[in-house]
Amino acid sequence: MPVKVAVAGASGKVGREVVAAVVQHPDMQLVGALGRRSAGRDAGELAGIGQVGVLIERDVRRLLERASVDVLVDFTEAQAALEHAFTCIDAGIHLVVGTTGISRSELEDLDARCRQRGVGAVVSPNFAIGALLMMRLATLVAPYMPRCEIVEMHHETKLDAPSGTALRTAALIAEARGRAEGGAPDPVPIHSVRLPGLVAHQEVIFGLEGQTLTIRHDSTSRRSFVPGVLLAVQRVGALRGVHSLEEILFEQPPGALRH
Template sequence: MIHVLVAGFRGAMGQKTVKMIQSHSDFALSAVFDPKITINNPQNYGLPAEVKVLNHYDQLNANVADVWVDFTNPDAVAANTEAAINAGIHPVIGTSGMAPADQNRLIRLAKAKHLGGLIAPNFGLSAVLLMKFAQEAAAYFPDAEIIEMHHQDKADAPSGTAIATAHKIADGRTQKPLSTIDNDARGQRIDDVPVHAVRLPGYIAHEEVLFGGPGEALTIRQDSFDRQSFMQGVAVAIRKVQEADQLVVGLENFL
C-alpha cells in the first residue's frame, strides 16, 4: 500500500487526484496539506475521518505519507517540495512555474538525501510524447515555434510544458535556426524558440509545435480535453517514484 499526501487538494487537479487515489486499491489517501486551512477536520472537506488535514510543515514526517503529490501554485511549490524532501517523503510535483535555481537546488537536496522524486511539466502521456517527437524532429527542422493554449485561470505563462518542449527542441537541434524578427509579437524566446501563450475559457491544456523547412512544414499537436487525462501519469509517478534515488524532471523518466 502506498500512502499519499495531496497538496493543493481543494483545486481542480487536486480534487481529481484525490478521487484517483481513492479509486486504486494499492493507494491510500493518508493526508492533505493546505496552509490556509484553520479547521483540521477532514469531514469539513468531504474526506474520510482517517485522513490527516495538515497546515504546517512541522507536522510532516515519513510516517505521514510515502509520496507527496503537489498541485498548488508557483509561489508555494518550491517550499513545499523542500519540506517534503526534508521530511523523507517522495515528491511528485505537477505545479508549473518553478524557477530553475529552485529546481536545481532541490535536485541537489534530494540527491544528498538519496530520495527519489519527480517534477513533471505535464502528466499527460500525449504531452510527454509530443516533447519526445519534437526533440527528434528538431534534428531535421531547427526552425520551430510553440503555441500553448490553456484555461484562463492558469497562473503561469508560458507553461512548464512549453518551456520543457523548447529545451528539448534546443537539445535536438543539429544546426542553428534562422534569424527572424524579434519583438513582442514574436513571443517569449526560450532556447531560441519563440513561445506564444494563449489563455481562454473553454480550453484545458493544449500545445502545438510548428516546424518549418525549405518548401515544407511539420506540425505536432496534443490536446487534453479533460483533467482526467493527467491521472494515468500521476498514478504511474506515485508507483515509480519510490524506486528512484534522485529528483528527476519529466514523466518520461518513469515510462
C-alpha cells in the same frame, strides 16, 4: 503495503482528480491533504467521491506530525511547492511535483537536497502521457525541420506564461537541433493564449518551404494528468534526486537533472 500518499493542492482542479484516483487505487492509501481553501473539509467529499475521513489541512508540518506519509503529490504554486518539498525532504518523504514556475536553480537546489537525504522526486511540467509523447516526437522532427514555433493555450486562471510544458518543449527542440547543427540554435518562439473554455493545449508547428508539420496535444480534462501522476507515485520510491517523468515513461536510465 499500500503507498501512503498526501496531496497538496487537494482542493484545486487537478488535486481533486488526484485525490479521487489515489483513493480508488488498490495499492495506494490517501493519508493527508493540504489546501489553502476548504481547510477542515473532507478531501473525498470535495473530490466528489464521498467522505473518506481525510480532512484538508493548511500546514504541511502539522500534517506530517499527524500522518505517516511515503509520497507527497504537489499541485500548488511554485513557492508553496518548494516549501512543502524542503519540509518533506527533511522528513525522508518522496515527492511528485506537477507545480510549474519552479526555476532551474531552484530545481538544482531541490536535487542536491534530495540526494543528500536519499529522497526521490519526480518533477514534470505536464503529467499527461500524450504531452510527453508530443515533446518526444518534436525532438525527432527538429533535426529535419529546424524552423518551428510553439503555440500554447490554457485556461484564463493559469498563472505562468509561457507554460512549463512549452518551455520544456522548446528546450528539448533546441537540444535536438544543437546536436544536429553542432552549434547553439536560435531560441524557439513561444506564443501564449489564456482564455476561458480552454484546459491545456499545445501545438508545435514546423515549417519548410512548401510544407508544414504540426504536432498537437489537447488535454480536455484534468483527468489526463492522473495516469502519469500514479505512475510517478509508484516509481519515485526507487529514485534518488530529481528526475523527469520522461525517464520513467521511456525507460531512460536515471542520470543528471533533466529540466
